[in-house]
Amino acid sequence: MELFEKPIYFLYFLAALGAVGLLCRLGQVRKRRITRALFGPAAYARLTRGGDAWGKYKTGLFLLGLFFVFAALARPQWGVEIVQAEGNFAQTVIAVDVSASMRARDVRPDRLASAKNMLRMLINHLPNERIGLIAFTSQAFIQCPITTDDDALKYFVSTLQPDMLPVAGTSLAAPVELAAHMLAKYPGKKALILLTDGEDHIPQELAQAQKAAQQEGIRIIAIGIGTPQGELIAQRTDVSGKVLEYKKDSQGKTIVTKLDEKSLAALAAATQGMYIQYTSPAQVAAKVGQAVQDLDRSTTAASSRAGYKNRYQIPLALAILCFCAAALLPFKPRRGQDGAK
Known part of the structure; x- marks a missing residue:
């Protein structure tokens, strides 16, 4: 000392x-x-x-x-006291689609790997912001609570894998509702960054989820990853990454997954957010980072630490x-x- x-x-x-x-x-x-x-x-x-x-x-x-x-x-200074750190933060939740369709390679190396690369850059664009992480398929699960710890957030981003959740399918309503629950205690305008190809197997639930986001002042920044023309979904690959088998449906037909820009754009517009089509990690991270910087901020506790008394x-x-x-x-x-x- x-x-x-x-x-x-x-x-x-x-x-x-x-x-x-x-x-x-x-x-x-x-x-x-x-x-x-x-x-x-x-x-x-x-x-x-x-x-x-x-x-x-x-x-x-x-x-x-x-x-x-x-x-x-x-x-x-002498003597020790517990100091409660505070900061002025924007509140954001990132929701990442980890369904099987995110294995598609219409975006190289594949959809999910590209999304993870973009998220690492985005976290660097938003130092010391409060961010949480959700992974979703037909259900949504919290991977990282809302935090200012950039290293923890990057670690949980690195662990995202296709089909990592015990449920299949895709629901856009599930991450929206979970994000609304996570952000409910924070005042002002908040954001949900939604990374997905837009396919929704339970579209009838989306209207209620939109209403929950609107009530909580959440702007949805929807990032469509994939191509409208679509791509096959890799089921098995060898050690070199060569596809050995593509995913088929219950009738044995090869599945083609396509980017649904219309659904994502409508979801973003309903919450006064924005739709961004994935181009490159750097470009998308810069656009999203600017959108988050424009959000309302609130002073909240960040962490506690031991410090010397002044x-x-x-x-x-x-x-x-x-x-x-x-x-x-x-x-x-x-x-x-x-x-x-």
């Missing part, structure tokens, strides 16, 4: 002390010149023969008070006492000032 958090202020005190001494010296020289010019050398000697007997004490108290002011600025009050109180004492000391003439011999 260092006794002073900012000891550099003691160097500033030395500079201030030099400046005060220089000003006092220049003032004395100027006063001497003016007095001698007006009254002559003999008169100046008689006028300055006496003086204040407590002048040195007043000067000493003033300089001591000045020292204590700079000691307070240096922030003396004791600046002690030297500041001593400085005030010194200045008051210097001001209250009366004028006391030196002996012989009245001209007695």
Whole structure:
């Protein structure tokens, strides 16, 4: 532990002390010149023969008070206390589609890998923001609670895999409703960043989810990843990544997954959000980052930590006492000032 958090202020005190001494010296020289010019050398000697007997004490108290002011600025510290950190944050939840269709390779290397690359860049665009992470298929699950810990968020992004959840299919309503629940306690306008190809196997539930987002002031930033022309879904690959088998439906037909831009654009428009078609990680991350920066912010607790107690009050109180004492000391003439011999 260092006794002073900012000891550099003691160097500033030395500079201030030099400046005060220089000003006092220049003032004395100027006063001497003016007095001698007006009254002559003999008169100046008689006028300055006496003086204040407590002048040195007043000067000493003033300089001591000045020292204590700079000691307070240096922030003396000792003893430990728990400090609750606060910050002014925007509130955002990221929901990522991890259904089987995210294996499609119409976006290289595949849809989910591209989404993860974009998210890493986006997190770098939003340092110290409050962000949560959801993974969803036909149901949604919280992967990371809303946090300001960028490293934790990046770790959970790295763990996302297709079919990682125990339920199949895709529902856009599920992540919207879960995000509304996560963001309900925060005031102002918030955001849900939705990364998906837009396929929805339970579209009849979406209207109610939109209403929940609107009630909570959540803007949905929908990012469509894939192509409208569609792509086959890789089912099995070899060690080199070559596709050995494509996913088929219950009737044995090969499944083609297509980007549904119309549904995603309508969902975003219903919540005064925006739709972005995936192009490249850097471009999409920049657009989303700008949209999040425009959200309302609220001051909330971020974390707790142990810190040393700041004791600046002690030297500041001593400085005030010194200045008051210097001001209250009366004028006391030196002996012989009245001209007695």
